Amino acid sequence: MAEATFAELFEQVTALPEEGSIVHGRIVRIQGDYVMVDIGSKSEGMIPMSEFSRGGDAPEMNIGDEVEVLFEKGEDENGSVVLSKEKADRLRVWDKISQIAEDDGTIEGRILGRVKGGLAVDIGVKAFLPGSQIDLRPVRDLDALIGQK
Numbered sequence: 021m022a023e024a025t026f027a028e029l030f031e032q033v034t035a036l037p038e039e040g041s042i043v044h045g046r047i048v049r050i051q052g053d054y055v056m057v058d059i060g061s062k063s064e065g066m067i068p069m070s071e072f073s074r075g076g077d078a079p080e081m082n083i084g085d086e087v088e089v090l091f092e093k094g095e096d097e098n099g100s101v102v103l104s105k106e107k108a109d110r111l112r113v114w115d116k117i118s119q120i121a122e123d124d125g126t127i128e129g130r131i132l133g134r135v136k137g138g139l140a141v142d143i144g145v146k147a148f149l150p151g152s153q154i155d156l157r158p159v160r161d162l163d164a165l166i167g168q169k
Contacts, residue, residue, distance in 0.1 A: 039093055042108045047085045055081065057089055057103055065089070065103030072105060088112070113144030130169055134162045 045065070049056040054066045067089065072079035081087075090108040095101060120127055129143035138151040139162060151162070159165070 039091060041091050042088050042111060043091050045087050045089050045103070047081055047083055047087060050081070050083065057087060057105075059089065059091065059101065059103065061101055063095065063100055065101040066098075067103050067105050110145050116144065128169055131165045131167060133166055138162075139165065 043059050045057040045059040047055055048058045048064060050069075053069045055069055055072060056064045056066055058064045069079060072081055087105060088108050089103040089105050090111065092102040092104055092107070117127060127143050129141040129147065129149075131149075132140040132142050132146065134140075135148065137148075139149045139154065141147045141149045151159070154162075154165070
């Protein structure tokens with residue numbers, strides 16, 4: 021096998037993933053309200069800690085944990101790659117929801133709260149359930165459903 025030139029090795033290290041792709045990263049630092057994730061490029065990305073929590077729960081993560089993130093773009097004004105865990109999770113969930121819909125399956129969710137015209141439901145992403153679709157007969161006390169599946 022031929023030896024790689026320095027330029028070829030440098031290109032491999034500094035090559036960025038395609039924008040909009042989901043990549044694997046590793047948590048390298050937790051700093052204030054941000055999580056620093058290394059995706060193997062020349063700089064890390066800072067992701068708001070809020071993107072790691074589900075339904076208001078405190079996020080559970082440790083330095084060294086592997087995470088899937090969406091690579092949004094090369095570098096922002098601070099020189100960091102722009103990453104999003106929330107958007108990666110959303111894409112994964114939509115793929116799963118699409119597959120369930122194609123198979124005529126049922127999607128289970130947890131009711132988060134009441135919103136105008138219906139309910140907010142967590143099905144992996146926050147979704148809207150119209151009040152007219154909750155039951156065959158009108159439901160008077162929507163607040164009693166909060167937290168149920």
